[in-house]
Amino acid sequence: MRRGVTVVEVLVAVALLLLLIGGVVYFFSHVVKSEVDVSLSSRGRIAVFQGIEIINSDLTKAGYGVDSGVTPVEWDAANKTLKIRYVDYNVPGCEGQTFAVGSPCSYEISYYLRYNNLYRKVDWQADGDGSSGGMFDSNLVKVSDFEVSVDGATHAVTYTIKGEINDRPFEVGDTVICRNWQ
Numbered sequence: 001m002r003r004g005v006t007v008v009e010v011l012v013a014v015a016l017l018l019l020l021i022g023g024v025v026y027f028f029s030h031v032v033k034s035e036v037d038v039s040l041s042s043r044g045r046i047a048v049f050q051g052i053e054i055i056n057s058d059l060t061k062a063g064y065g066v067d068s069g070v071t072p073v074e075w076d077a078a079n080k081t082l083k084i085r086y087v088d089y090n091v092p093g094c095e096g097q098t099f100a101v102g103s104p105c106s107y108e109i110s111y112y113l114r115y116n117n118l119y120r121k122v123d124w125q126a127d128g129d130g131s132s133g134g135m136f137d138s139n140l141v142k143v144s145d146f147e148v149s150v151d152g153a154t155h156a157v158t159y160t161i162k163g164e165i166n167d168r169p170f171e172v173g174d175t176v177i178c179r180n181w182q
Contacts, residue, residue, distance in 0.1 A: 037166065040140055040166045041165055041166045041168065043137075043140055044136075044137075044140035044141045044165035044166050045165055045170075047135075047136050047137060047140065047141055048136065048141060048161070048165065048170065048172060049172070051118065051135045051136065051161070052161075052172060052173075052174060054120065054135070055111065055159065055174075056174055056176050058084045058086075058109045059073070059084060059157050059176040059178055060176060060178070060179070060180075061084070061086040061088075061180070062084045062085065062086055062157075062178040062180060062181055063085075063086060063155075063178050063179075063180035063181035063182060064086040064087050064088070064089060064180045065086060065087025065089070065094075065097055065098045065099050065105070065106070066085055066086060066087070066098070066099040066180075066181070066182070067098055067099065067182075068182060070085060070099050071085070072084065072085050072086065072178060072180070072181045073085075073150050073155075073157055073178060073181065074150070075148040075149070075150050077148075079112065080112055080113040080146050081110055081111070081112040082110065082111040082112070082146075082148050082157075082159070083108060083109070083110050084107075084108070084109040084110075084111075085099055085106070085107065085108050085109075086099070086106075086107055086180070087099050087103075087105045087106055087107070088105060088107055089105075091104070091105055093105070107122060107123070108122075108123045109121070109122055109123075110123070111146070112146075113143060113145070113146040115134075115138070116138060116142040116143055116144065116163070117134040117135065117136055117138050117141075117142075117143055118134070118135045118136065118143045118146055118161060119132055119133065119134055119135065120132070120133065120135055140165060140166055141163060141164070141165050142163050142164045143161060143162070143163040144162050144163045144164070145160070145161070145162040145163070146159070146160070146161055146162075147159065147160045147162075148160075154177070155177060155178040155179070155181040156175055156176070156177050156178075157175070157176050157178060158173065158174070158175040158176075159173050159174065160172070160173035161173060
């Protein structure tokens with residue numbers, strides 16, 4: 001006599017299959033979540049290091065075309081604002097120009113801490129008209145502190161940025177010698 005599969009055996013097989021599928025789904029969802037976390041952290045770190053490169057580039061230009069009556073780099077600790085001034089000699093007609101408010105050749109770059117982000121504002125006209133924007137995606141990078149020290153004797157500017165990338169703390173910074181500061 002041939003014996004078939006009982007209902008109990010089918011139910012046990014279905015239960016085991018569901019447990020196996022649940023384990024596989026849990027494993028893959030955990031792997032995907034880990035990959036997303038790593039990707040977001042990497043994007044945040046890349047953004048922070050790109051921000052450092054922008055700040056360093058501006059500090060390297062500090063002092064181009066700036067007379068002794070104008071300070072190329074200023075730090076306002078109370079407002080957490082760093083100002084960098086220079087003439088952009090790469091703009092046609094700006095060769096040999098000196099820094100002057102209102103000149104299309106003169107730039108004043110301001111970095112300031114607001115709303116858990118570091119902002120960069122570029123002023124190039126007498127009325128202070130310029131562009132401003134947060135340097136980082138606030139969903140990935142939250143800046144909690146921005147500190148700068150300016151050594152007028154050596155023309156060295158040291159800065160530190162502190163905060164969180166994807167809820168993990170970070171602290172980065174650099175020291176730049178402003179070689180064009182007279």
